[in-house]
Amino acid sequence: MKKFDPHALRREFPIFNRKIFGKPLTYLDSAASAQKPRILLESLKSFFENHYANIHRGVYLLSFEATEMYEAARNKVAQYLGTQNPKEIVFVRGATEGINLVATCFGKTFVHEGDEILISHLEHHSNIVPWQMMVEERGAHLKVIPINQNGDLDLEAYQKLLTKKTRMVAVTHVSNALGTVNPIRTLSDLAHKRGAKILVDGAQALAHAPTNVCELDCDFYVFSGHKLYGPNGIGAVYGKKELWEKLPPYQGGGDMIESVTFEKTTYAHVPQKFEAGTPNIAGAIGLGAVIDFLKTLDWESIKIHEKNMVDLILKGLAEFPQVKLIGMPTQRMGVVSFVIDAIHPHDIGTILDREGIAIRAGHHCAQPLMDFFKIPATVRASVGIYTTPEDIQTFIVGIKKVLEVFKL
Amino acid sequence: MSDLEDLYQELILDHSRHPRNFGHIEKPTCEAQGYNPLCGDKINLSIKIQDGVINDVKFEGSGCAISTAAASMLTEEMKGKKINEVDPIFQAFHSLVTGSDKKTDIDLGKLASMEGVKEFPMRVKCATLSWHTLKAALEKKEEIVSTE
Ligand SMILES: Cc1ncc(COP(=O)(O)O)c(C=O)c1O
Numbered sequence: 001m002k003k004f005d006p007h008a009l010r011r012e013f014p015i016f017n018r019k020i021f022g023k024p025l026t027y028l029d030s031a032a033s034a035q036k037p038r039i040l041l042e043s044l045k046s047f048f049e050n051h052y053a054n055i056h057r058g059v060y061l062l063s064f065e066a067t068e069m070y071e072a073a074r075n076k077v078a079q080y081l082g083t084q085n086p087k088e089i090v091f092v093r094g095a096t097e098g099i100n101l102v103a104t105c106f107g108k109t110f111v112h113e114g115d116e117i118l119i120s121h122l123e124h125h126s127n128i129v130p131w132q133m134m135v136e137e138r139g140a141h142l143k144v145i146p147i148n149q150n151g152d153l154d155l156e157a158y159q160k161l162l163t164k165k166t167r168m169v170a171v172t173h174v175s176n177a178l179g180t181v182n183p184i185r186t187l188s189d190l191a192h193k194r195g196a197k198i199l200v201d202g203a204q205a206l207a208h209a210p211t212n213v214c215e216l217d218c219d220f221y222v223f224s225g226h227k228l229y230g231p232n233g234i235g236a237v238y239g240k241k242e243l244w245e246k247l248p249p250y251q252g253g254g255d256m257i258e259s260v261t262f263e264k265t266t267y268a269h270v271p272q273k274f275e276a277g278t279p280n281i282a283g284a285i286g287l288g289a290v291i292d293f294l295k296t297l298d299w300e301s302i303k304i305h306e307k308n309m310v311d312l313i314l315k316g317l318a319e320f321p322q323v324k325l326i327g328m329p330t331q332r333m334g335v336v337s338f339v340i341d342a343i344h345p346h347d348i349g350t351i352l353d354r355e356g357i358a359i360r361a362g363h364h365c366a367q368p369l370m371d372f373f374k375i376p377a378t379v380r381a382s383v384g385i386y387t388t389p390e391d392i393q394t395f396i397v398g399i400k401k402v403l404e405v406f407k408l
Numbered sequence: 409m410s411d412l413e414d415l416y417q418e419l420i421l422d423h424s425r426h427p428r429n430f431g432h433i434e435k436p437t438c439e440a441q442g443y444n445p446l447c448g449d450k451i452n453l454s455i456k457i458q459d460g461v462i463n464d465v466k467f468e469g470s471g472c473a474i475s476t477a478a479a480s481m482l483t484e485e486m487k488g489k490k491i492n493e494v495d496p497i498f499q500a501f502h503s504l505v506t507g508s509d510k511k512t513d514i515d516l517g518k519l520a521s522m523e524g525v526k527e528f529p530m531r532v533k534c535a536t537l538s539w540h541t542l543k544a545a546l547e548k549k550e551e552i553v554s555t556e
Binding site: 342343344345346347350351354361362363367370376377405406407 | 528
């Protein structure tokens with residue numbers, strides 16, 4: 001394992017050679033999408049130059065190689081998530097498609113009139129809307145676990161909301177808007193005691209530390225490759241094997257069948273059953289290459305480093321009385337959200353952009369959460385493995401500039 | 409002046425902090441809502457029309473400095489204008505904030521201060537949200553207009 005050095009690691013990400021309005025790039029929007037390591041670009045180039053063909057179809061060498069590489073990527077994802085069985089991994093376009101897949105298929109089998117699905121007030125729209133659509137169709141109900149002003153889940157309320165009728169608890173591992181880390185193992189133990197299943201949205205969490213789905217004891221875990229320094233258009237769903245086997249297919253088409261006649265079709269086994277059509281072959285292979293790269297990193301040091309970067313942001317912002325932090329979660333990962341009195345987040349975003357600083361300004365696809373704090377939007381700064389103390393300094397100077405422009 | 413100082417000049421900051429004609433007209437002739445899903449900017453524009461002339465126009469809502477200032481200036485500039493003057497003024501304003509070199513001899517008044525937006529293509533929608541809403545209101549569109 002290489003000793004962790006954020007400056008050295010940063011050199012593995014070619015985008016940092018880019019100048020923005022003549023200034024070095026200060027990228028504090030990894031929570032929206034992470035930048036790409038050189039190894040990803042090289043793996044994609046090599047795949048297209050040497051091995052490209054469709055998978056699971058041809059008898060010729062290229063197709064054989066592409067299939068092997070695609071399935072090897074599935075193996076890598078499985079191992080990275082802490083399961084030994086690659087058949088528990090279904091490739092999808094990303095977290096959004098993963099949640100839609102589970103909501104749709106799980107709903108068809110397990111959700112009936114009067115049943116309940118539990119989500120939390122912290123969720124991204126992609127972990128709200130698919131469940132809303134499903135409960136509407138099934139005549140079931142959506143219940144919401146409340147949060148407190150810090151942005152932590154109310155665990156007492158959670159226990160009360162869990163009933164015999166609860167079929168599924170769908171919660172985020174880490175909140176994309178506040179950085180709250182949810183106590184997943186506690187949530188899943190309680191859910192299971194009630195006979196409910198649990199889906200964990202790992203879109204944010206996985207980028208900040210490897211995880212282990214067995215230790216979390218979750219039934220489903222979804223993530224997007226692009227937030228994990230990988231390609232976009234690829235992601236995966238982990239699901240427990242016995243659950244996958246009970247679910248009906250998601251989409252119909254090629255690759256998901258065993259045999260087709262006009263009278264009757266029998267379906268392929270898991271995971272192919274859920275991967276209709278030609279998948280994002282290169283995306284999966286690129287994701288596998290990135291996971292190989294991530295596995296060489298010293299994550300204990302990275303976790304400390306990222307926490308230090310978040311603390312530097314909090315300390316820097318504390319110098320400005322005009323800045324109000326949104327959410328003070330007990331356990332935080334990767335993200336700081338704030339507002340400045342009398343300056344709209346988009347104006348802050350525009351001024352910082354001219355300094356080469358990329359942050360996110362908006363509702364972060366979490367409008368119910370914004371409503372909870374009675375704000376339309378926040379500014380969000382988020383860190384990644386390549387974030388340096390200099391980035392944070394530049395950002396804090398940028399905030400000073402914002403206040404100057406607005407004469408505050 | 410730097411791009412930023414030009415964009416956030418005194419007049420614009422003033423209108424964003426102290427928007428003029430902020431509120432809702434009782435019994436308006438027409439009104440419309442505008443929404444920018446990207447920013448979450450929301451605006452309601454209510455209008456009183458008499459004999460083809462905009463007698464009064466008010467707005468309410470929340471948004472960034474650019475969209476608030478643009479809406480505020482719009483209400484000031486549109487009062488007393490004939491309905492058939494709206495389109496050409498909007499065209500001229502649109503050319504101004506997008507930096508298109510279409511020549512017009514229309515006097516934009518205070519709206520001319522928004523020229524700085526042309527250096528910030530991502531913010532053009534903020535500047536034009538109230539205008540799209542105005543047009544929707546005049547066409548008496550019931551549905552919410554969206555910038556997307
Ligand atoms: C917590 C969380 N869940 C889900 C998503 C959706 O991910 P994607 O847009 O990659 O499908 C995101 C990304 O914005 C997220 O932050």
